[in-house]
Amino acid sequence: MAHTALTPVFVGLRTGLHVLFAALLVVVVARAVLDPRDASAAVIALALTLGVTYALGALLARTAQSRRLATSCWLAALTAEWLVLTWLIADAAYLVFPLFFLYLHLLGRWWGSAAILASTAFAIVALGLHGGWSVGGVVGPLVGAGVALLIGLGYQALAREAQQREALVQELLTTRGRLAATEHESGVLAERARLAREIHDTLAQGLSSIQMLLHAAERADGDRPGIDHIRLARETAAANLVEARRFIRELTPPQLDDQTLAGALRRLAATQWADQGLDVRVRVSDAVALPMHLQTALLRITQGAIANVIQHAQASTATVTITVDGDDLRFSVADDGVGFDAAPLPTQDLSTSDAFGLRATAERVQQLGGTLTLDTAVGRGTTLTVDLSLEALS
Template structure:
């Protein structure tokens, strides 16, 4: 993955900006100094000199634009023909210096643009050549060159090469390390985004699987109760029609009525089970408080309800599942626990919602795989969550359900 461009003010951006504009600034500065010297008579005005300088300045500007500025703005690394560009730049700069010493400022560009060469060793050599040209050309204009002059110039060349080269190497390494860090951060962010997308997708798939399981459960329940009851009603009515004894016919009709009433009760119970009435006009926290208050009044056992975190509007599937888990857990407490107090805690987190129901009852011993507990596990797993049960004899029971946050808005969007 290609890293995103560094933000303004980033060290890499400052370094790139310096390398991009330093040649233009130095060329313009040298040209202005040369023009001022011509205008003030500090240097002899000769038409051929001015025309040659203008031509070389134009050639240098064209070289910088096509050889450095354009490739840099296109992000080409390494730049094409870097060696040819660099040494052509030195030749043009040297020619300008031979015309007038003012242009020695422009030759400093070589120290900055040596970084475009193939490696840091080549860049170090480019710095050495630049320093050699800057310090060697002034010697050519002297009538005589002493050994001391050569030694002094050589010392300056070595010091410049060592100092600027070390700075170049350190700077390039720092920029390279910064680019690697930015690339790593970009990859990590992409991985986090991808994982978040996969997590949301898994939650949706788990919810759809839960819906499918719930439909299957309802189908089995309808088949085993209502459908069989109606079949029995039909059988009894057919028998009543064919009965010759009035008492037998009346008995058959009464039996059919009893089956019909039983089937109607089963139908009402199934419809009621689809959506708890407590959730009809309230959010989950209020529904749990209502459930706890009703249970406490019925069973005479105090229930402490605590809501932590910032409540959010969850998907109806999550609300119903968590409510049913609470309902089943409290039912089990009433039937088996012989508890003196119960605590119900609903905790909202950034990624998960946690539901804890704890009692101080007699606890359980052995496997916790009764029908009610198995139903709770299946219900929670159907929405992508997890259910944990902890219980010891005499230590009470703790049921903890953890489900991923899926809001109603996210469910509609999916």
């Protein structure tokens, strides 16, 4: 059994049953010794055999858990020995109580219950034949069988709940690990984008300005003393500018190597998304100049939205649109899929949604200071819209 918070309870119950069986077996042997009869020797020998057979069950449980035939043969042998022992001495009838739990555990609810009823009937008949019929001889085994059924079924329900809880905990741990990895990846991408933006806005721009100034000085008077040093400085600045731009390309997402969001989206639409059976139409002007970190964010939002469309929407066409009106940018992804009921989703704060992809998109939009809206209904597709202020992002 896998270790859970309830494992000590299960171990305690099983240990108690083992102790009970051993104690009842000792009582049977003691009665045979203290009250000798013709069958006392047979009772003692059979009781010891029953104890050894019962002990073999622990070894069998460790080495042959998947061999149902071996377990069934062991249970049949244990039952047969108990039947013979009970026929020889009435005190052995009480051993049926721990056997009840074995029947339920190994045979299941229905066959186990049938075995309990049959063994109870045999115990009642054996007690009646040995000591005469009485109310206690009939009611006692019946009460014991009822109690065993209740405890056994409760034990099984508790075990199932423990397994479900353990599976849930494992799922939560796995999800937490994935979320941590995703958050780490997002943080790395954000930091790379920030570094690329800083290099572009400071180092690259500075080197470009130095190159232009040196080039102007070189053209102004090509015969002045030290012109070779000026030319060398210009060439060094140009080489360093090339390196800086290479750093920027390596820090930005590979899809944005051409420095245009429109080109990256069209390339994904023609390759990756088309291969997955979705016709993605891109309506973005190449002339729209956006900061690199904003291009990266919109690219990630688009990838997440299209992934949801492919996985859930059953759509054939999706349209990605980016429009800029002054300082206002509107980004949208619309599909012609089946849509869904958006009523369970919070209308004011989509970042609290249970949908991880939608929540991640909402959090990214919030980091950009924008707003995210979702327009959908069953049977009419879905449109995801992001409104941003370019002035706030500059």
